[in-house]
Amino acid sequence: MSVVLTFLINTIFNLIVGLIVAKFLGPAEYGKFALSIAVMTFGQTLAFEWIRLSAVRFYSERARIDAPNIRATLDSAFVRAALLYLPVALALAFLGPAFSLPRDLFALACVAAMANGLFDYQTALVRARFDDRLYIRVIVTKNLLALVVTTGAAWATGSARAALIAGMTTLLGSVFLWRGRLTDKSAGLKQSDPRLARHYAGYAAPIVAAIVLYQLIPLANRDLAARFFGFAETGRFALSYDLGQRAVMAIGSALDVLLFQIAVRAHDVHGAETARDQIARNIAIVFAVLAPACVGIWIVLPSIEILIVPQAFRGPFAHFLGLMLPGLFCFGLAQFSINAIFQLARKTLPLIAAALAACVADPVFILVLPRGTDASSLAIAQSLAFGVGLATLLVFASFNAPQWPRLRDLALTLIACAGMAALAGPMRALRPGLALMLTQMFFAGSFYVLIVASFDVAGLRTAFVEKAGPAAERLSRKGGLFKILLPLRLG
Template identity: 45%
Template sequence: MAVIAAFVVNAALNLVLGLLIAQILGPANFGRFALGTAGAVVLNILLFEWLRLSATRFYSARVREAEPWIRAMLDRAYAATAIGLTGAAVLALAGTPVLGEPALLAAAAAGTAVGIGLFDYQAALARARFVGGLYLRLVLVKNGLALVMMVSAAWATADAAAVMLAGGLSQFLAAVIVHRALSDPPRPHAAGRRRESLRLFMAYGLPVVAANVVYQLMPFANRSAVAAVAGFAESGYFSLAADIGGRIFGTLGAALDLLLFQIAVLAAETHGHEAGEEQVARNGAVVLALILPSAAGFWAVAPALDALVVPAAYRGHFVDYTLLLLPGLVALAVMNFALNPIFQIRRRTLPLVAAGLVGALVNLVGALALAGPFGPHGIAAAQSLGFLAAMLFLGIRGLTGPNRLRMPWRDPLAVVLATAAMTVAIVPLRGLDPWLALPACVIVGGFVYGALVWRFDIAGLRAAMVARFGRAVPA
């Protein structure tokens, strides 16, 4: 329950923080901030992600006691990478008098990536050991620091680089604060064991990193293209819709992944590979059961959100870009949290790279074809097409053929039908006054979808609720 609480807090505060930063900075500076942040995310994935993935896949409470060299290698690799990236940030900062704003944003991106990487590492260790209370504390500290430091930096400086650095520093400080609670006692082990671990981590994680770098380079390139074609203000409109949607589905998927993938790893470790794959199949159904209705609900309430909570300078643009970007954001979440685990549990992650390349190619062709007649909106549509193509490719690889994941098709079909029924129920409510449309869509949609899930036990959610809370839970 602590992990779920952390998810709710993280989602709410991230949404509030994004809107506050957008309001204070304005479209043009927010466009710069979003572009620099996208660069920081790319750096984090490129340099740290393979280690975070290795922590979630190979570290556990059992490994902590029986294989101490795993943690030792993770710690050393993280420290070396963080020191090297900090040096790169200092060099970029030194070049600011000559290169100007690009060098300043690059330095801020490198510094921010260090903070993101260390925070994600501590979070991965907490989830690998199933210490939900500590994970909740980590998220609360990070969000509290980020809210104070980033908003203060935006208010005082109105500078995109300063806000980025404040965000990175907040994550770094949160990681430092909980570091002692997550540390392992030193245990003697042979140095050769660490080298073996490093080879294992690289073979497992680098293909996933390559795919994720491609997935992050696509939005980065698209935001850059929008800024080049229509200016930083238009890039800010694009970025706000992408960031809010990405945070909603990314945070929702990550909250599920925090529990579900670790359960699959535990099943494989305890009962064998087949048990792990069976759990991954069940996990995929749960991810779909929550991602698809959330997407339909977000589409329904987007006009109300635009009128009620989006800063005035972005209104209208937010809805336009959200509708174009939403299919791609959903496809990316399904890939990351339902399809990728198929290959991760098997330790065969090369298909993820192929899917990323397919997506990037479709994105590029789509942008070249659509940017001319439709401008920045064509670039947004091309991004969605790229993510959808990658999802389809990965789905075909994982769910068809002799080595396919054995997933019962009843649950995915039931999710689609229940989401369709929910959408039909809430479509008429979109035209209400925004103050009425927002709660009406949430209440009616939640009731319709929840009733269908309960009646037909879609994705086993009713059984899970009964097992967790007992039969006193009302329908």
């Protein structure tokens, strides 16, 4: 649980740093910075994500002791990937076709992809070993450096280039400061096994291909926003997506850390049938958490905008994020629940097919939708494309003999979300601020919790009671509403 908490804290820090950087850079420079980050993420995924995924899947504390060739193979793969990636990426940056992003920023983004890839790879190794203390220390170090160095560079220069260089410095600095604990001295590069590397690449390739294809959609849309409306519009468009995506990914990833491992354990210990049952429960849980989270974000958007979004981004921020939220929900549901059906069955090609469908749908929707004076059509097209990806994935899943969640749980979740919107949605017309946001959260949250507790939606009440243990039992004996909502077997 400490790793999950650290992951959430890391997301919050990234959110804070992103908002501060956006404030100091302004919409135009932040647009360049955000497009650079999208290029960086795309390059990192393309070149290095397969190594991170392999580390999570195949490395462990036991492997560190008994099979040092695994770490050696992973380290060797990273070095080789970096040596191949860097000249190709820089050649594309300076000699390839012109993009809306200036060539020097494109080159910096390519170099930043290596830094971010190294950081994510090293933290994946630590997580795979379940070394919670070291993981927390590396993450905290990175966040503190980012809070000082990255935001300081943005404040001092107002330059996207300086902020990007500072961001690289924080990543490499945290790895350098903890290099002694991160290095596995027993795993020299000479112990690497090319056969293992090919096996790892084969395992991760379909997953990486799907991620890359999905990343093309917001990357292309940011580039189009810059071409059609300028970098200032790109900055406003990108900040909306970045904050919304981080919120959805934080919730989904926190669930995935626990739920997917439970499904894997069920598959290994009890077999495929038990694993399918667990995946069905996982889908219901993700749906029951992610849907109200997205509805809740929409409800409090005006207040969030006033409270945390820099002045230069207000107005377009809430508008764009409101249009993007349905797509972010579809993407999160696919990534953190439906994908598991194919991962456990080791049939990951449908992930690529779904991502391809989304990539094809995005430009089609862009062409069909009328283009206005801002990037609204791009936001709508992006949401619809992610919806197409989810629908395609569900079609493929239906041919894989899955165990689906109970319709009762899905229907109750939708009813509860509709009740949230009906209770707190009209308050959006009132003057936004902290008091209004807390009021909306109280009414919407209380209604949703009441529905979940009354009907045990997705088994969340049962899970809470089992976790609460004796404390919940003592409360249940006192009577009142809490006793009514708890399972009768506690009495």
